[in-house]
Amino acid sequence: xxxxxxxxxxxxxxxxxxxxxxxxxxxxxxxxxxxxxxxxxxxxxxxxxxxxxxxxxxxxxxxxxxxxxxxxxxxxxxxxxxxxxxxxxxxxxxxxxxxxxxxxxxxxxxxxxxxxxxxxxxxxxxxxxxxxxxxxxxxxxxxxxxxxxxxxxxxxxxxxxxxxxxxxxxxxxxxxxxxxxxxxxxxxxxxxxxxxxxxxxxxxxxxxxxxxxxxxxxxxxxxxxxxxxxxxxxxxxxxxxxxxxxxxxxxxxxxxxxxxxxxxxxxxxxxxxxxxxxxxxxxxx
Numbered sequence: 458x459x460x461x462x463x464x465x466x467x468x469x470x471x472x473x474x475x476x477x478x479x480x481x482x483x484x485x486x487x488x489x490x491x492x493x494x495x496x497x498x499x500x501x502x503x504x505x506x507x508x509x510x511x512x513x514x515x516x517x518x519x520x521x522x523x524x525x526x527x528x529x530x531x532x533x534x535x536x537x538x539x540x541x542x543x544x545x546x547x548x549x550x551x552x553x554x555x556x557x558x559x560x561x562x563x564x565x566x567x568x569x570x571x572x573x574x575x576x577x578x579x580x581x582x583x584x585x586x587x588x589x590x591x592x593x594x595x596x597x598x599x600x601x602x603x604x605x606x607x608x609x610x611x612x613x614x615x616x617x618x619x620x621x622x623x624x625x626x627x628x629x630x631x632x633x634x635x636x637x638x639x640x641x642x643x644x645x646x647x648x649x650x651x652x653x654x655x656x657x658x659x660x661x662x663x664x665x666x667x668x669x670x671x672x673x674x675x676x677x678x679x680x681x682x683x684x685x686x687x688x689x690x691x692x693x694x695x696x697x698x699x700x701x702x703x704x705x706x707x708x709x710x711x712x713x714x715x716x717x718x719x720x721x722x723x724x725x726x727x728x729x730x731x732x733x734x735x736x737x738x739x740x741x742x
Contacts, residue, residue, distance in 0.1 A: 622687025
């Protein structure tokens with residue numbers, strides 16, 4: 458990315474660059490970013506930060522490198538502030554409330570800044586999708602544990618019952634229906650968009666809750682629960698949107714999105730190093 462192109466992009470959101478501070482490298486205070494994005498309450502804004510931290514965790518990127526809590530003079534952490542890197546600001550903005558015009562402007566800025574070295578990531582939804590996929594991974598793990606504790610011996614049959622309830626077909630037929638030829642190491646969850654992932658996250662959460670709440674025991678009873686919850690989620694989706702879950706579009710492989718996000722982090726670091734080498738005159742141009 459050339460200096461003239463960087464300058465053009467910077468002018469589209471100058472207030473962000475103006476708020477940068479330096480401590481061996483540029484950083485932004487969460488309290489400043491909160492104001493820039495149009496938030497008045499830090500508790501509300503913290504939701505976006507927590508999601509951004511979740512994305513970092515999913516990508517196996519050091520959270521401490523990008524979200525540094527600030528200590529008070531007494532050595533205690535200030536709950537309401539962080540030092541954020543450019544990448545942390547990017548992730549936070551992508552997970553913020555897009556209904557706010559300031560958030561929409563920030564997202565446009567970051568997407569424009571990153572477009573020169575990204576291939577697959579198109580918008581904030583891709584970043585949110587990575588976050589939800591991470592949540593799904595954790596929930597699948599806890600559901601598996603709960604099911605096995607309750608007497609599931611063949612987890613594949615239990616899993617398939619849930620998919621059959623939600624999609625009106627078993628997992629193998631669903632993959633064929635969506636035109637997916639998956640390798641053994643891949644899962645259909647990696648090709649679901651944000652809406653479909655969120656629906657399955659809800660299904661997994663409610664299945665586990667019902668198992669624990671009603672103390673259901675045994676392979677067949679547990680399969681019935683998985684199927685029943687899946688059917689309820691299916692009915693709700695059709696009632697609300699009129700669309701069957703199996704007809705939701707296939708999304709780009711999530712591993713490619715994760716790879717591009719990691720690349721974005723590295724390129725942002727390079728960008729900030731190049732900006733530190735610019736003279737004051739170059740920075741103004």
